Amino acid sequence: MSPSHTPPSPKPFVYKAFAWPWLLSLAVLAAAGLAQAQAQAQSRTEQRVLRVPAVQSWSAPYALYRDGAPVAGINHDIVQALAEHLGMSLQTLVLPRTRVDAAVAAGELDLRCHLSPDWVRAPETYSWSAPLFELATVMVGHESAVPVSHLDQLHRGQTVGTVLGFVYPGLEERFSDGRLRRDDTFAVDRNLQKLKLIRSPYAVADTREIAWHLRQDPGHQFAAWRLPITRTEYRCAVPRNGRIAASLLLAGFERLLASGQIDRIVRNYSPPQPVLVMAANSAVQQLSRQQISALFLGEVLELPGGGRVALGSLGGALRQEFFSQVLEKDAAQLKAIWSRMTFSGRGRAPREFNTAAALRAWLISTPNALAFLDSSSLDPTLKVVYMPTHASAASP
Amino acid sequence: MNPNGALRLVWQVLAKDDIVLRFRPRTEWLYLDWDPSVNLSLHAGRLALPVFQLSETRNVAYAQTNVRPYSSLYHLNPITKVDGLGAVWRQPVGEAELSLDWVHGRTQVDLSTGRVKASAINALAAQWKQGPWSVRLGRSDYRLDAQLPGTLAQLQALASGATGCSNCAAVLAERAPAHVRAAINTVGFNLELGRWSFNSEWMQRRSDSILVADADAWYAQLAHRQGAFTPFIGVGRTRFVEAPLGFQTRAGAPPAAQAANAAFDRFLQSANGRRSWQAGLRWDCAENLALKLHLEWLKNTQEIRLGQTGSISYPATPPIGNYQGPAWDGHVRVLSLNLDFVF
Numbered sequence: 135m136s137p138s139h140t141p142p143s144p145k146p147f148v149y150k151a152f153a154w155p156w157l158l159s160l161a162v163l164a165a166a167g168l169a170q171a172q173a174q175a176q177s178r179t180e181q182r183v184l185r186v187p188a189v190q191s192w193s194a195p196y197a198l199y200r201d202g203a204p205v206a207g208i209n210h211d212i213v214q215a216l217a218e219h220l221g222m223s224l225q226t227l228v229l230p231r232t233r234v235d236a237a238v239a240a241g242e243l244d245l246r247c248h249l250s251p252d253w254v255r256a257p258e259t260y261s262w263s264a265p266l267f268e269l270a271t272v273m274v275g276h277e278s279a280v281p282v283s284h285l286d287q288l289h290r291g292q293t294v295g296t297v298l299g300f301v302y303p304g305l306e307e308r309f310s311d312g313r314l315r316r317d318d319t320f321a322v323d324r325n326l327q328k329l330k331l332i333r334s335p336y337a338v339a340d341t342r343e344i345a346w347h348l349r350q351d352p353g354h355q356f357a358a359w360r361l362p363i364t365r366t367e368y369r370c371a372v373p374r375n376g377r378i379a380a381s382l383l384l385a386g387f388e389r390l391l392a393s394g395q396i397d398r399i400v401r402n403y404s405p406p407q408p409v410l411v412m413a414a415n416s417a418v419q420q421l422s423r424q425q426i427s428a429l430f431l432g433e434v435l436e437l438p439g440g441g442r443v444a445l446g447s448l449g450g451a452l453r454q455e456f457f458s459q460v461l462e463k464d465a466a467q468l469k470a471i472w473s474r475m476t477f478s479g480r481g482r483a484p485r486e487f488n489t490a491a492a493l494r495a496w497l498i499s500t501p502n503a504l505a506f507l508d509s510s511s512l513d514p515t516l517k518v519v520y521m522p523t524h525a526s527a528a529s530p
Numbered sequence: 531m532n533p534n535g536a537l538r539l540v541w542q543v544l545a546k547d548d549i550v551l552r553f554r555p556r557t558e559w560l561y562l563d564w565d566p567s568v569n570l571s572l573h574a575g576r577l578a579l580p581v582f583q584l585s586e587t588r589n590v591a592y593a594q595t596n597v598r599p600y601s602s603l604y605h606l607n608p609i610t611k612v613d614g615l616g617a618v619w620r621q622p623v624g625e626a627e628l629s630l631d632w633v634h635g636r637t638q639v640d641l642s643t644g645r646v647k648a649s650a651i652n653a654l655a656a657q658w659k660q661g662p663w664s665v666r667l668g669r670s671d672y673r674l675d676a677q678l679p680g681t682l683a684q685l686q687a688l689a690s691g692a693t694g695c696s697n698c699a700a701v702l703a704e705r706a707p708a709h710v711r712a713a714i715n716t717v718g719f720n721l722e723l724g725r726w727s728f729n730s731e732w733m734q735r736r737s738d739s740i741l742v743a744d745a746d747a748w749y750a751q752l753a754h755r756q757g758a759f760t761p762f763i764g765v766g767r768t769r770f771v772e773a774p775l776g777f778q779t780r781a782g783a784p785p786a787a788q789a790a791n792a793a794f795d796r797f798l799q800s801a802n803g804r805r806s807w808q809a810g811l812r813w814d815c816a817e818n819l820a821l822k823l824h825l826e827w828l829k830n831t832q833e834i835r836l837g838q839t840g841s842i843s844y845p846a847t848p849p850i851g852n853y854q855g856p857a858w859d860g861h862v863r864v865l866s867l868n869l870d871f872v873f
Contacts, residue, residue: 428627433627434622479559
């Protein structure tokens with residue numbers, strides 16, 4: 135008998151009866167697993183891409199554009215450094231300033247830089263980095279304009295060069311009540327260009343942007359005075375609806391700060407610019423380079439008009455700039471001079487501070503205190519009594 | 531007290547090796563400083579005596595390019611501080627500044643041979659500083675009481691005729707009074723042109739006693755900064771110009787007595803003049819830290835057989851001392867390696 139005549143066993147039947155649901159289930163499961171794996175892979179890929187905006191109103195040295203795309207600048211290099219540090223790739227969305235908030239709301243951005251909690255409508259929707267460095271907005275004037283040491287010296291209705299859409303916290307009240315009038319342009323460089331052409335005798339801008347503009351434009355006619363308007367801390371912010379964990383990005387910034395990389399990026403585009411400052415309520419208006427030099431070299435101990443000067447100093451590259459630009463001496467020479475002053479009892483070496491904040495606090499609380507700090511650390515509580523030519527003039 | 535206020539207290543404690551105090555700390559300065567006006571500053575207490583350009587900082591080696599101020603000049607005045615009053619007046623004149631520094635007081639200096647009491651010291655220094663150069667003129671007057679038992683005993687022995695000297699008593703009474711009037715005049719000039727610096731100083735010391743012998747001295751130094759390195763060269767000279775005392779030996783005295791009197795005559799003229807050449811390198815190797823290599827060649831230009839005490843001390847042969855060893859050839863070579871720091 136051939137086995138074909140053997141009655142079929144029930145197993146194939148059972149197989150036939152229950153195989154399809156099994157197979158179907160497996161297929162569904164496989165498909166679901168595949169989809170999940172694909173989704174996870176996509177998610178992993180997405181999490182390796184850092185989406186940041188490049189705002190069109192940013193100007194040098196914060197952003198340098200070529201063919202409409204950012205190619206360099208402080209903002210560009212900072213996010214680039216963070217992406218490299220975290221092993222991510224960077225995706226930059228060039229946006230007009232007015233579109234950035236909407237892009238954040240739509241979940242299109244993972245990180246914003248060049249930001250302050252004062253500059254956004256809902257700061258609570260972001261996780262904020264520690265301050266990375268300082269930004270100072272100052273008023274600058276044309277050589278032919280009357281120097282200004284206080285805003286009240288400007289006549290009512292005076293036009294001041296500004297950038298469209300920019301908010302200037304130190305001036306907004308005066309703009310709104312008509313004491314000052316905005317003269318808007320679309321970009322910072324246009325604003326400063328108008329100053330050069332005396333279309334506006336005064337303008338407000340960031341100190342680094344001014345310095346950059348002056349370096350690029352040797353024929354400028356900017357006066358060598360600055361009136362501090364506001365000081366802001368530069369931060370980056372992670373939208374809370376972003377797809378990358380804020381803790382990861384903020385820890386990355388902490389490490390970049392600690393390693394000094396942020397400082398190096400800023401210095402690469404914006405060399406230290408020492409300015410000599412006193413408390414805003416000081417009776418001293420302006421000092422000459424000779425007077426500054428005589429005071430810091432201990433040849434003169436009294437301020438013009440009286441009062442024994444108290445000298446302050448910050449360390450690092452800024453100090454070297456101050457020594458070479460203003461005092462025309464190197465650090466060893468000055469140490470020798472100051473040791474003579476100290477040990478002869480005739481004076482004291484400048485008191486050294488580790489941070490601009492500590493120096494500012496000392497300047498405000500100490501009578502006749504005079505110090506140098508970086509122009510980006512200017513504050514309305516201070517007045518600029520001397521600005522080195524190199525910082526105010528062009529040095530391409 | 532507020533160091534930036536009108537009234538200040540300045541206290542400088544110094545510990546350095548010297549013959550009398552060794553390393554024992556001593557108060558070098560302790561004074562009240564009051565600024566009644568922008569240009570005027572008044573001091574009272576123990577003050578620096580402004581004789582030389584570097585009088586205030588002669589102990590702050592970090593502040594000097596070389597290891598120490600030129601001994602050709604600075605060893606001629608061991609008085610560095612006085613107890614008394616002082617005033618500094620500074621007046622801008624166009625782009626220049628004129629400053630006058632005046633001090634009046636008294637002090638005493640302990641030496642290995644005894645003590646010198648200064649009952650009245652007046653010092654005035656005027657400095658004109660304009661741009662890269664400055665000129666300083668100084669004048670200081672002293673009334674001194676020399677309490678030097680060994681030296682005075684030696685003079686007594688000469689005056690007594692023990693060496694057969696016939697006129698020593700009269701000569702020493704005139705030329706070696708123990709109450710001395712002395713004066714020091716100085717001129718300093720400094721120039722800084724870019725990386726080059728030139729410093730020089732000249733002085734003249736005059737007195738009515740051989741105990742403070744008349745002398746002239748000067749130095750000049752040129753330095754060039756090249757980054758952290760500052761090589762320097764300098765030359766200086768000290769010359770004693772005290773006139774011979776003219777000791778005479780009694781007729782019939784042995785020839786040795788004549789030789790001894792002649793030797794004492796030379797000795798009392800302090801004929802210890804010298805010339806010095808210096809070269810060295812300052813390396814500002816770190817912030818607040820300077821390593822210095824300093825070579826100094828000294829050559830005695832006047833009398834090399836007689837013992838004298840200045841910044842160089844060497845034993846005297848008879849009849850003044852009893853040293854019997856090999857004679858000094860009059861040359862000294864000094865190699866100094868200093869690590870100076872401030873904090």
